[in-house]
Amino acid sequence: MLGYGTMPGIIFLFLLFFIPESPRFLIQKGKDEKAFLILKRINGEEVAKKEAQEIKASIEVEQSSSVKELVKPGLRMEMGVGIFLALFNQVIGMNAVTYYGPDIFRSVGFENNTEFLATSIIGSVQVVFTILAIFLIDRLGRKKLMAIGSSLMAVFMLLIGSVFFFEPANAGVLLIILIAGFTASFCVSMGPIPWIMIPEIFPNHLRAKAVGIATIFLWGANWAIGQFTPVLINNNMGGAFTFWMFAVINVICFIFVMTIVPETKNKTLEEIGQLWKTKEQLKKEKKAQEEIA
Template identity: 80%
Template sequence: MLGYGTIPGIIFLVLLFFIPESPRYLIKKGRDSEAYQTLKQISGEKIAKKESQQIKASLDTEQSGSAKELLKPGLRMAMGVGIFLALFNQVIGMNAVTYYGPDIFRSVGFEKNTEFLATSIIGSVQVVFTIIALLLIDKLGRKKLMAIGSSLMAIFMVLIGSIFYFEPANSGPLLVIFVAGFTAAFCVSMGPIPWIMIPEIFPNHLRGKAVGIATMFLWGANWAIGQFTPILINNMGGAFTFWMFAVINVICFTFVMTIVPETKNKSLEEIAEMWKPNKKIGKEEVRKGLASTRG
């Protein structure tokens, strides 16, 4: 059965041969026409010309950066946003559900066969709503989806915690519905979007180092959730644990609404410009993002 895990890997390997090189790489290697064709396929002729010029300009001024640059004004803000997106991706409760789903369902009366059926349902929801996220992310924007998702996740976590607190009759089906709702909200928002935004918010010459730092925090949080979720459930109870995740989602919503800028329809070069100290990134870009979430 473990061998089935090789199938996605093989599919991924085959599909890699059909993925074009990035325009930045092609321009860096002097293959401008190939880069232009790739950009044209993605964005259209008019935008392709503009983005091609922006990439060339950024490469002309690009220097190898050190991690210390991430502590400078402007970039410090970007690093903070990247770290917090990475942390919220892990600590808002999805991994608690993923890692301990069978145990959670068993605690409300599911037997061995039905608990895995419930977990399979949640897995199916993950697949479907991740695909939906791919269709929505460039239409609604990163900020709006994260705001909607975190608010819905907070509501579902309150409902999940309430099941453990009040222990209503027929709590099993209710728990599956609420966990599925939480999972759907996660998969269209704080699941995929941080993985998209974290790389795109950093200047090209610092992207590798910055993403590495953010990812370090992400996996550190992943470890903590894996270690401490069962301890919390066993010692504090399911209600406290899931209400705690609800509070974290409220904090996430507040962070998204007040700090995270909208990067929809911006090139990497335009995003890099946002973080320059004289641009005063926070107020203007966050204001635009707030307007988009209300639109």
């Protein structure tokens, strides 16, 4: 089973030979001509000239930037939202299902490898609804999808916990349906959207550093879920306590999305940057523009 994991790795390694180097990296290394040829191949000559100039200007600002800027007013809130999006991507319960699906299904009576079949059904749901998310994200908006998804996930986690608590006769079938519903909700909302929003809420000159910090929190949360889920499932309350806890976390996620996370649908990076500025910063900018006018 583990050996099959080498196949995607080999395919990826082969395809890397056909992937061009990043134009930004090439310009950083002084290889402007190579960078221009790649940009030209993607968007044409006129757009390539403009993009090359923008990249050069961005790199100059980026080289003088510091991580300390991320704790300044405005950017501090931006960094906080990025970190919490990363955390909620991991701690709302999907990884518990992904990592320990066979154990969860086995605990309600699946046996003779049927628990692996049930887990593969959940995997198929992940694929289908992640594809669906591609079409919904720019139509419904990031914030709306995350709010809908987190509220549905809270309901499904509450019901999954109830299955473990009351242990009905058809627990296995109910569990597959409920976990499939939870998975579908996750895959159109808190699964892909944080990976999209985290990079787009930060300014160009700080994006790499900020995304790196958010990703540290993301994988830290991933490690915690992997380590402590078996402990929670095997305690006195078992699955009921574990999944009700995830239901509460999803409610917190819903409140966070509704009250703090901005909508970035159809907004330019400059417009997104304005969302995080303090009233004092906006007043100064307005005053400067009036003086210029």
